[in-house]
Amino acid sequence: MARFTPxxxxxxxxxxxxxxxxxxxxxxxxxxxxxxxPLDLPPVLSEYEALRDVEARxxxxxxxxxxxxxxxxxDRIIPSSISAITGRGEFLTSYTPYQPEVSQGHLQAIFEFxxxxxxLTGLEVSNASVYEGANAVAEAALMTARLTKxxxxxxxxxxxxxxxxxxVETYRVEVVELPFDGGTTDFSAVPxxxxxxxxxxxxxxxxxxDIEAASEAAHGVGAxxxxxxxxxxxxxxxxxxxxxxDVAVGEAQPLGMPLIFGGPYAGYMATHEKFxxxxxxxxxxxxxxxxxxxxxxxxxxxxxxxxxxxKANSNICTNQAVTALAATVYAAxxxxxxxxxxxxxxxxxxxxxxxxxxxxxxxxxxxxxxxxWEFAVEMPDVDRVNDALLHNNIVGGLDLGDGAMLVAVTEKxxxxxxxxxxxxxxxxx
Amino acid sequence: xxxxxxxxxLIRDKGREGRRGYTLPKPDVERTDLEKVLxxxxxxxxxxxxxxxxxxxxIRHYTNLSRKNWGIDTNFYPLGSCTMKHNPRANExxxxxxxxxxxxxxxxxxGARGALxxxxxxxxxxxxxxxxxxxxxxxxAGAQGExxxxxxxxxxxxxxxxxxxxxxxxxxxAHGTNPATASMAGFKSVEVGLxxxxxxxxDELRALVxxxxxxxxxxxxxxxxxxxxxxxxxxxxxxxxxxxxxxxxANMNANLGRMRPADAAVDVMHFNLHKxxxxxxxxxxxxxxxxxxxxxxxxxRPDPVVERNGDGFRFARPEKTIGRVSTFHGNFGVLLxxxxxxxxxxxxxxxxxxxxxxNANYVRARLRGAYxxxxxxxxxxEVVVQPPKGKKALDIAKGLIDHGYHPPTIYxxxxxxEAMLIEPTETESKETLDDFVGAMLELAESTPExxxxxxxxxxxxxxxxxxxxxxxxxxx
Ligand SMILES: Cc1ncc(COP(=O)(O)O)c(C=O)c1O
Numbered sequence: 001m002a003r004f005t006p007x008x009x010x011x012x013x014x015x016x017x018x019x020x021x022x023x024x025x026x027x028x029x030x031x032x033x034x035x036x037x038p039l040d041l042p043p044v045l046s047e048y049e050a051l052r053d054v055e056a057r058x059x060x061x062x063x064x065x066x067x068x069x070x071x072x073x074x075d076r077i078i079p080s081s082i083s084a085i086t087g088r089g090e091f092l093t094s095y096t097p098y099q100p101e102v103s104q105g106h107l108q109a110i111f112e113f114x115x116x117x118x119x120l121t122g123l124e125v126s127n128a129s130v131y132e133g134a135n136a137v138a139e140a141a142l143m144t145a146r147l148t149k150x151x152x153x154x155x156x157x158x159x160x161x162x163x164x165x166x167x168v169e170t171y172r173v174e175v176v177e178l179p180f181d182g183g184t185t186d187f188s189a190v191p192x193x194x195x196x197x198x199x200x201x202x203x204x205x206x207x208x209x210d211i212e213a214a215s216e217a218a219h220g221v222g223a224x225x226x227x228x229x230x231x232x233x234x235x236x237x238x239x240x241x242x243x244x245x246d247v248a249v250g251e252a253q254p255l256g257m258p259l260i261f262g263g264p265y266a267g268y269m270a271t272h273e274k275f276x277x278x279x280x281x282x283x284x285x286x287x288x289x290x291x292x293x294x295x296x297x298x299x300x301x302x303x304x305x306x307x308x309x310x311k312a313n314s315n316i317c318t319n320q321a322v323t324a325l326a327a328t329v330y331a332a333x334x335x336x337x338x339x340x341x342x343x344x345x346x347x348x349x350x351x352x353x354x355x356x357x358x359x360x361x362x363x364x365x366x367x368x369x370x371x372x373w374e375f376a377v378e379m380p381d382v383d384r385v386n387d388a389l390l391h392n393n394i395v396g397g398l399d400l401g402d403g404a405m406l407v408a409v410t411e412k413x414x415x416x417x418x419x420x421x422x423x424x425x426x427x428x429x
Numbered sequence: 430x431x432x433x434x435x436x437x438x439l440i441r442d443k444g445r446e447g448r449r450g451y452t453l454p455k456p457d458v459e460r461t462d463l464e465k466v467l468x469x470x471x472x473x474x475x476x477x478x479x480x481x482x483x484x485x486x487x488i489r490h491y492t493n494l495s496r497k498n499w500g501i502d503t504n505f506y507p508l509g510s511c512t513m514k515h516n517p518r519a520n521e522x523x524x525x526x527x528x529x530x531x532x533x534x535x536x537x538x539x540g541a542r543g544a545l546x547x548x549x550x551x552x553x554x555x556x557x558x559x560x561x562x563x564x565x566x567x568x569x570a571g572a573q574g575e576x577x578x579x580x581x582x583x584x585x586x587x588x589x590x591x592x593x594x595x596x597x598x599x600x601x602x603a604h605g606t607n608p609a610t611a612s613m614a615g616f617k618s619v620e621v622g623l624x625x626x627x628x629x630x631x632d633e634l635r636a637l638v639x640x641x642x643x644x645x646x647x648x649x650x651x652x653x654x655x656x657x658x659x660x661x662x663x664x665x666x667x668x669x670x671x672x673x674x675x676x677x678x679a680n681m682n683a684n685l686g687r688m689r690p691a692d693a694a695v696d697v698m699h700f701n702l703h704k705x706x707x708x709x710x711x712x713x714x715x716x717x718x719x720x721x722x723x724x725x726x727x728x729x730r731p732d733p734v735v736e737r738n739g740d741g742f743r744f745a746r747p748e749k750t751i752g753r754v755s756t757f758h759g760n761f762g763v764l765l766x767x768x769x770x771x772x773x774x775x776x777x778x779x780x781x782x783x784x785x786x787x788n789a790n791y792v793r794a795r796l797r798g799a800y801x802x803x804x805x806x807x808x809x810x811e812v813v814v815q816p817p818k819g820k821k822a823l824d825i826a827k828g829l830i831d832h833g834y835h836p837p838t839i840y841x842x843x844x845x846x847e848a849m850l851i852e853p854t855e856t857e858s859k860e861t862l863d864d865f866v867g868a869m870l871e872l873a874e875s876t877p878e879x880x881x882x883x884x885x886x887x888x889x890x891x892x893x894x895x896x897x898x899x900x901x902x903x904x905x
Binding site (some may be wrong): 001002003004005006007011012014015016018019021024027028029030031032033034035038039041042043044045046047050051053054055056057058059060061062063064067069071072073075077079083084085086087088089091092093094095096097098099100101102103104105106108109110111112114115116118119120124125126128129131132133134135142161163164165166169170171172186191197201208210212234235236237238239240242252258259260261262263264266273276282283284285286287288289290291293296297299300301304306307308309310311312314315316317318319320321322323325328329331332333334335336337338339340341342344345347348349351352355370371372374386390395398411414415418 | 438439441444448450451453454456457458459460461463466467468469470471472473474476477478479480481482484487488490491492494495496497498499501502503504506508511513514515516517519521522523524525526527528529530531532533534535536537539540541542543546547554557558560569570571572573575576580604605606608609610611612613614615618639655656658660661685686687689690692703709710711712713714715716718731732751752753754755756757758759760761762763765768769771772773774775776777778779780781783784786787788790791793794795806807826827830835836838841855856857858859865882884887888889890891892893894895896898901902903904905
């Protein structure tokens with residue numbers, strides 16, 4: 001019998017009798033066409049053997065080194081308390097909270113997640129998460145079309161993570177490109193038939209963009225403004241809500257989620273209360289039970305696929321509940337001051353590194369632009385530099401493919417790591 | 430005793446200005462003055478209203494929240510269509526290994542060889558299980574797997590210059606994500622009715638399929654837990670008119686080693702790795718909706734797929750790809766857990782299916798008489814029942830909570846009035862099922878008045894759901 005099935009031969013016999021069939025094969029009498037061969041899969045392994053294999057595979061990855069890659073996923077410090085909470089079976093092994101009486105834990109955690117996102121973005125309502133950053137951007141693009149009753153067509157610039165843009169296009173949204181100059185987007189000439197104007201800040205090159213200009217441009221043509229923001233940055237940067245954005249979305253991975261090769265992360269989405277009916281995905285709301293006791297429940301369900309089917313805002317069902325819980329616990333542990341410190345440490349270290357690189361003769365691609373913790377630095381041969389870095393046990397930055405490296409610096413990097421980085425780059429340059 | 434306040438209040442109300450739950454390393458470089466490097470108007474003026482709590486308070490708060498939540502670990506959870514089987518902790522151990530947990534998604538392929546190998550092997554496993562030759566691991570949940578599949582079909586017809594394919598057929602038993610997916614992909618969804626077994630009505634289907642049909646989205650076994658016995662014929666009807674057969678594989682727990690979608694000429698399907706391969710559902714995710722497809726559709730798969738490259742592996746962009754569906758490579762952590770689960774089963778996956786189907790049929794046999802069973806024939810991994818006349822599925826569900834059981838899925842599938850969809854899964858023992866059946870039989874006897882107050886032994890009583898929607902309060 002398979003590993004996690006409790007059935008003894010006697011159990012099986014008794015159960016088959018109760019059903020009124022003779023063999024297990026009889027239970028598949030209705031199946032056609034049948035598959036009768038054994039599955040051609042590797043032989044069954046014990047837990048111990050399987051986990052040794054996992055270790056062996058992990059050993060084939062480059063790991064245990066300081067990482068200077070970012071571009072949408074950041075190597076940040078993760079408090080140990082997070083996995084202690086997210087690993088609790090009551091959270092980990094539950095389904096979507098359809099039965100609120102026995103799901104208050106998750107429902108309240110979702111409510112707290114929504115609150116954290118609202119506080120960070122300065123917008124009134126947030127959903128319970130979507131898959132990840134790119135998906136949040138794509139869902140926001142579709143949302144702008146529903147709200148403006150226009151065809152899905154959005155204005156973006158090279159400042160939007162190119163991978164986000166690709167996902168938006170996969171979701172059959174037309175994309176028009178805005179000029180991008182000196183590290184920031186020019187919003188002065190937005191076409192008048194777009195449903196949304198997108199502004200990522202900090203943008204793909206780590207630079208703070210003018211969300212206010214983007215919202216004015218959007219509203220000027222009857223479109224909506226969607227701000228794509230790193231949640232950590234919102235501890236120090238003005239909220240998209242205050243700058244006129246109608247929707248704020250982004251990747252919540254920096255809030256306490258491991259890199260784990262790209263996922264699971266969590267996408268967040270927030271908007272004004274007046275737009276809530278066009279928000280996709282789940283929302284937990286406050287209510288009371290029969291005794292008047294405060295409780296939480298999934299609400300405004302009429303937006304969702306299980307109720308509205310073909311007319312739903314989105315097909316999203318399963319989202320990222322447990323990683324959203326991680327973000328919530330992270331925000332609680334850090335608090336406003338801790339989040340700010342994460343941001344300030346990252347900014348200080350990134351600026352230290354950028355200054356040292358310039359000291360040894362390298363040029364920033366956008367020297368005049370205000371950046372946070374990520375910047376593009378010119379190098380004729382990024383590959384060679386990255387090889388040299390790897391040789392010195394450092395995972396270098398992202399090769400932008402046009403003679404520059406995108407370097408991300410988080411609070412996790414030490415001065416010593418930054419100094420070695422400069423030294424290696426200077427010598428390999 | 431814990432006071433009401435400490436149990437109920439929000440994390441933010443348990444703090445006090447100035448408290449901190451985590452210490453960061455001391456700065457080792459000079460602090461950058463934000464006002465000097467950033468435009469003044471871009472700086473935040475008011476700090477966000479986040480909790481200011483110490484670590485012990487945070488841990489206690491979330492631990493106590495978890496105690497107001499049921500999971501598979503705490504209770505039998507026969508939630509139909511969700512495959513709430515035991516989640517082995519070995520999978521969690523696998524995902525916590527630092528060589529994976531700390532792996533950046535943009536690390537060059539040569540520095541992520543182990544991760545690519547895992548993905549490549551998992552592609553192979555899913556290909557073997559489905560019989561379909563090509564796989565994509567990119568979609569991050571079942572619904573996204575559906576969308577990916579239907580977008581591939583759309584792109585196929587665009588590529589072929591066949592502009593008339595405007596509809597996708599969806600059986601009336603389908604999960605809500607199916608018609609929602611069809612709309613999102615730009616198709617009109619048209620419903621197909623059922624025959625007396627709860628299966629797609631083949632005659633009705635034949636009448637509906639024409640040159641405007643892009644695909645049929647079939648779920649097999651369907652959401653009544655019934656095997657779609659005419660699936661091969663259905664595939665023929667579609668193929669004759671040049672349309673595709675897509676299979677929603679959320680219910681693959683009934684098929685492992687017993688039925689391969691490719692043998693029924695399915696063109697494209699999605700898996701729910703967070704159901705069939707036991708990656709934990711986490712209270713609503715994350716998941717993975719990996720897809721498998723035929724050679725014809727393979728060039729349209731999302732970017733990237735993993736290929737062999739000499740003795741290593743590389744990411745490749747399929748020739749006519751629909752594009753990316755995720756920023757990086759899908760929910761890799763979920764893929765890793767599913768890979769580990771499959772390796773701990775090998776060909777014994779078939780026993781998983783056998784025991785899942787045995788358990789469901791056993792419950793069906795034991796409930797017969799007390800509950801109405803609209804399709805009382807062999808079921809697969811789940812069975813749909815109806816309460817005795819005059820009783821409500823909702824009341825029975827709430828009554829089950831007082832007996833310590835998470836309710837089955839209720840009011841779904843929509844085609845069955847007062848539906849209760851019970852999916853025991855293979856990881857439950859006969860004793861558990863017997864006890865559950867005992868509770869169900871007792872509840873069948875109870876009057877609506879008996880159940881009006883249920884649940885009384887849960888963290889809350891029944892909720893005022895209308896108020897939540899009418900007076901929306903979705904944040905502190
Ligand atoms: C039959 C069926 N199809 C599709 C889905 C959607 O899967 P997911 O929730 O992972 O998006 C589900 C799960 O709820 C399902 O039961």
